Amino acid sequence: MIAQIGNLFLSGAFAVSFAGLILYALSSIKEEKKFETYANWLWMAKGLFVLISSGALIYLIMTHQFQYYYVWNYTSLDLESRYLFSAFYGGQEGSFMLWVLCGFLVGAGLIRWTRKPYRAPVMFVMMLTQLFLLSMVVGWDFGFTKIGASPFRTIAQEMPNAPFIQANPDFVPSDGSGLNDLLKSPWMMIHPPIIFVGFAMMTVPFAFAIASLWTKTYHEWIRPALPWTLAANVSLLTAIFLGGYWAYETLSFGGYWAWDPVENASLVPWLIGTAGIHAMIIQRKSSRAHKASLFFAILAYVAVIYQTFLTRSGVLAEQSVHSFVDLGLYGQLLLFILVITIMGIGFYLYRYREIPSVDKESDFLSKEFMTFTGAILLFILGFVIIIGTSSPILGRLFVDNPTPPEIQFYNDWSMPIVILMAFATVIGQYLFWQKHTWESLAGKMIMPLILTSIFTVVSIVFGEVRNLYYMVFIFAGWFAVIGNGAVLFELVRKNPKVIGGTITHIGFGALLLGIIASSVYTEPLLDERTTQYNSRIAAGDVFDEEGFPVTQPVEMFELEINRPKLVNDKYMVTYEGFDVSDSPRPGQQTYRLKFEPIDGGDTFYMDPVVYPMMTTSSMDNIDWSVDPHVRTGWLSDVYLYVAGSKYVAGRNEEIDQERRLQRMAQTGAEQDSTIEDTQKIEIKEGESIDAGPFSFTFMQFTPASEESLPENTQIGVRAQVRVEHTPSGNAYDVEPLFAVYTEDGRSYTYSPPLKIDRWDMDVFFSSIYPETDTIELTVEGLDEEFEEDWVLIVAEKKPFVSIVWLGTFMLMAGFSISILRHWEREKAVKREEE
Amino acid sequence: MKPKLLIGIFSIVIFTSLLMYNFGNSISTYVNFEQAENRTNSHVVGKWDKTGDYGFSRETMQFSFHMEDEDGNIRRVVYSRPKPNNFEQATQLVVIGEMRNNVFYANEMLMKCPSKYNENPDFEPAETAGM
Secondary structure, eight states: OOOHHHHHHHHHHHHHHHHHHHHHHHHHHTTOHHHHOOOOOOOHHHHHHHHHHHHHEEEEEETOTTHHHHHHHOOOTTHHHHHHHHHTTTSSHHHHHHHHHHHHHHHHHHHHOGGGHHHHHHHHHHHHHHHHHHHTTEEOOOOEEEEEOOTOOOOOHTTTTHHHHHTTTTOOOOSOOOGGGOSSSSHHHHHHHHHHHHHHHHHHHOOOHHHHHHHHHSSTHHHHHHHHHHHHHHHHHEEEEEEEEEEHHHHOSSOOOOOOOOHHHHHHHHHHHHHHHHHHHHHHSSSSOOHHHHHHHHHHHHHHHHHHHHHHTTTTTTTOOOOOOSSSOOHHHHHHHHHHHHHIIIIHHGGGGGGGOOOOOOOTTSSSHHHHHHHHHHHHHHHHHHHHHHHHHHHGOOOBBBBOHHHHHOOOOOOOHHHHHHHHHHHHHHHHHHHHHHHHHHHHHHHHHHHHHHHHHHHHHHTTTOOOOHHHHHHHHHHHHHHHHHHHHHHHHHOGGHHHHOOOOHHHHHHHHHHHHHHHHHHEOOHHHHHHHHHHHTTTBBBOSSSOBBOOOOOOOOBBTTOEEEEETTTEEEEEEEEEEEEESSSSEEEEEEEEEEEEEEOEOOOOOEEEEETTOOOTTTOEEEOOEOOSSSEEEEEEEEEEEEHHHHHHHHHHHHHHHHHHHHHTTOOOOOOOOOOEEEEETOOEEEEEEEEEEEEEEEOGGGGSSSSEEEEEEEEEEEEETTTTTTTEEEEEEEEEETTTTEEEOOOOEEEEGTTEEEEEEEEEGGTTTEEEEEEEEEOOOOOOOOOEEEEEEEETTHHHHHHHHHHHHHHHHHHHHHHHHHHOOOOOOO | HHHHHHHHHHHHHHHHHOOOOOOOOOOOOOEEEHHHTTTTSSSEEEEEEETTTEETTTTEEEEEEEEEEEEEEEEEEEEESEEEEEEETTSSSEEEEEEEEEEEEEEEEEEOOOSSSSTTTTTTTTOOOOO
């Protein structure tokens, strides 16, 4: 019932949008206010319908109605309610609905605030994009073709040919397949809404650009469009930051950026949007660059839709790190991108001759030229990344079955571009606030250049930078920070309201410095043995069993319990054991690692986690996942995760054995008799050691009575040992004897076995090591390999990740200050009109 | 205006050609194990072959397993890092590296998992790929 309501209102919203679109079109053509008013009502109605529909979907999710595919696919009974709620936009269909809702709110704002000539055409474009987005989720099936994939479709509709559906069409699963554990993170809850707010806001400059072309008013549109574009940028930037931060804290690939298609999907619109902001600022200040403002405003939204097409149509399915299921929307998405591109670029070219342009070129040394250079550089960077991300399409020009480009492709192209940008920001900022000749500018630059050189040299010395290219990069980064810092210093005294841009540019410089430090100068943390082994690999002295030289350095090291190792000549690292707990995730282990800096700094602990992935693990196969621990610091982070441990290996072994036993039981094969085995265990007083399902605890020494000892005994002692069968909890205390006696002038040891009948096990107290206070037990009949507890650690030291975040926050702050300023101006203009 | 325009067009053409040339060089094509024998940096798509032994060796610090490519060739793959997350649940693997003497040495691995989410990180690059 609820689902029918949800579906009905989605269809209603789609129909209403269509009607509204026609009314806005009529209003734009006939300049008839009446139509626009009706259409605005329809806009509101559509928003209400989508809200009701979303409410229905949330209700289905909250009440665990697993007969619906969406509910079954993204949630489960044990999911906390906040993640149940975020599952609403967790899937492709729901995220389209969220996008529509964000677009609705933005449109409502536009209805309220937009100035006269632009109203109807702007809303027409907004409505058109909403119509396309809604078409992705209406789920109309005409038999010969389908439109959209409804979030309200049942499992039976999704998989009509599945055998369990054939057998029972009303089949309702008892539990859902749940949410991927990696995504159970508050960062991931807020990430999608922010990104779709950004995407929705990025529609606004596009809509204004179209309205400007329609009304042939080329000067005024940027005033209302600029604050929206800035806001879209802040949203996208925040979303990109959240995604990067989450990846860094959660995944084991060890970074915040991987040039992944989905990451690029939000970065490219951001870059082109930023290029648009630069062009709009020139236009506002000097009445130039009309063509560029329009072009970038159109292109930023085209980029949003193009990247949406790439990531959601299944085009990237072969090679994306984020795989999207193709919901059969390929055709619709293709139509969407084509309509947006043709409407935007086509209309732009159609009007191209009319768009005002200045006859006189700007001087090289002018704010217009420099700001424009910035815009072009941003655009080029965006263009390069689009080329790379489009490899499944463009790559076919070169090879049949293209792979993604190597990461190097992105790095090689972005590095020189951002170096140029860094220099342009400083010169541009100086020229922006004051006219300069070459001489006066050179005079201004002396101090920043001296400071930059000093900071660069210090960085090169301390960072042990050997690569000339990186030296230039670092110089550019410092120059952007210091040069813009000098401008900020002057502005704060004169007019603190206008510091937004300057702060943004300082943030950009800081970001560059943070990126190069944290990515190029990341060093693995390794113990001495592994380091030596790696230098042998580098020298080509290590060969594998096939006789080939090993080329890859080992990037992890092993720790045995309570045996400290010196790592990177800096820390003594001790593995102190682990706890298993069922909260927040059943079966998760938290490992304790003690780090003691040998130069006398504070001791700290790292607690990486390993847990079974509930969504994908089954009785006979556990899928282990890791949760890295990042210790953040101002100067450097320590990033660490457990790549393997005795406990995990043991659990896998047990599961393996159970599987084998089951198979034997099924085939009726003879069970192998367990092999009698002798093991030696060294153990300290008070220590416990696990061997398979048994644990041995050496409680204390106890005195041995005279009659149990042989003659001429020099030493005779018993060890009280508790042997526990961990799974059952049964325990026995045994007190095996150890004695040393002399016979004919020679020493002999005497250690009679103590039998534990129940487990068919013999325990001997076979030796004693006074120098380490340990005793040796020999155990017979234990068919488990005994080994010390161990962990495998992958750890990295990443310098100045904090600066990456700092730079990002400064960008956000700078953009936000600019929004407020431009918004105030726009409001002032509106007040004058009224 | 004319010479400026020409210079502009010329530099755009140069830039784009260079970009496309470099892009063309930085992508390769997916191959099967047999084709991978005589190349460097091959990308092979396939499935984990569960019948062969697999696991991480603490002696060699390598994870090894058997993989069946899309044309049914089965080869041993050696990966000198820990077993990636979600290795077992991957419906598809992509190994990137080189073939030597019928053993594939992977420098990178990608796991493709049944997608559950908009931002699905299951298919994770096992290499740091910062800037």
